[in-house]
Amino acid sequence: MAAGELITADGQLEWRGTLLGTDSPYRMTNLQGWLDLPDARGDDPDRPNRHGSFQGSQVMGKRTITLTYLIKGVPIEEFGAVITKLRSITAPTEQPVEEPLVIRLDGETWQVNARCTRRTISVERFYAIGYTTGAVQWQATDPRIYSLVDQTAATGLPSPPTDGLEFPLVFPLKFGTGRPGGRLTLVNSGGAASWPVWEIRGPVSGPIIANRDTGQRLVFDPAFTVGAGQTLVIDTDARTVLLNGVNRSDRLFTREWFPIPAGTSVQVDFAAASYHPSALLTARWRHATI
Structure with a gap:
């Protein structure tokens, strides 16, 4: 129950x-x-x-x-x-x-x-x-x-560009479609900041979670790899970093912890040292008040 x-x-x-x-x-x-x-x-x-x-x-x-x-x-x-x-x-x-x-x-x-x-x-x-x-x-x-209920949002890595300008240039110019994915918007409707839990599912190397609004980032060692079938859990309130239950805090090089501010939202980018279509970032949080 x-x-x-x-x-x-x-x-x-x-x-x-x-x-x-x-x-x-x-x-x-x-x-x-x-x-x-x-x-x-x-x-x-x-x-x-x-x-x-x-x-x-x-x-x-x-x-x-x-x-x-x-x-x-x-x-x-x-x-x-x-x-x-x-x-x-x-x-x-x-x-x-x-x-x-x-x-x-x-x-x-x-x-x-x-x-x-x-x-x-x-x-x-x-x-x-x-x-x-x-x-x-x-x-x-x-x-x-x-x-009472967890809020969740998920995104993969931004897709690598597949098109763009072709040479020789012929007018009208056709630009690429951009890089979909890699971005989340998290909303906290409560009156106190809420600290999310991040889950990164591999395979992915050197993951980065960046706050677009403030520039704060969580940056892992570029050589650090979350393998296929593994999940890296980052609890921003408890300040813990666990890979399949094992402490890997030592591989988090930049620790600019950030919450979801009270009564508003935050935009977050997901990036990595290399691209893999199966990599996934999931955010879990709850509206908070005090």
Whole structure:
């Protein structure tokens, strides 16, 4: 089951294949940290012997999301199973990894990758008759919130020219048709920059990914070859370069990492040291907000 498939209405959360919030036994009474900005991290150095600071960088820290819930109106014979289910889906593993937490508000469904870090279940006077309150808290190391579905775009290398001017020149002159292929346009409709994952399928030697808008490039050693049937995966957010799962970051000579800017698009060119018709560049990304 894909993340978010259980969600049908505003005020719903999906975690580990379980619906929380609206139309579930776990009624939402408060949700914090979803629409809020996370705490900022900055390094504004003090102005020596003067008021204030010099402006430094400012980025967001991890996102903390807290659901406060209420359980009531559940048949008393089902209450224990409802509590057990909540404890099960919030139980940590020995080495927990981030998983999709999907939330729908205002008709829009988005997700973060997070780990459950806290759970409270109040055992008070009315617990015995099927009434309790509590909270579940998650932390996402990446504070950005993403669309549910991957966006993809792909292109081969630009085709080599097959025609052009013929001599002796005869008017009217006939020019070549240009070099189709080799270019992508990636659109990010969210309010935060989104960092794509690039996949290069061989055979190709010395691949180059270039941002036409800024001139930034990812340039591999011209002698570096991605063979037929191999796939080179470049995660621009994690800054990893894997060839069939093996680290080949050492062959990336120029590292001018670039994202897809917020609320706009970027044009990207795919080139290489030599042409092969089967070479393919695929981009995967999601709309992002914060």
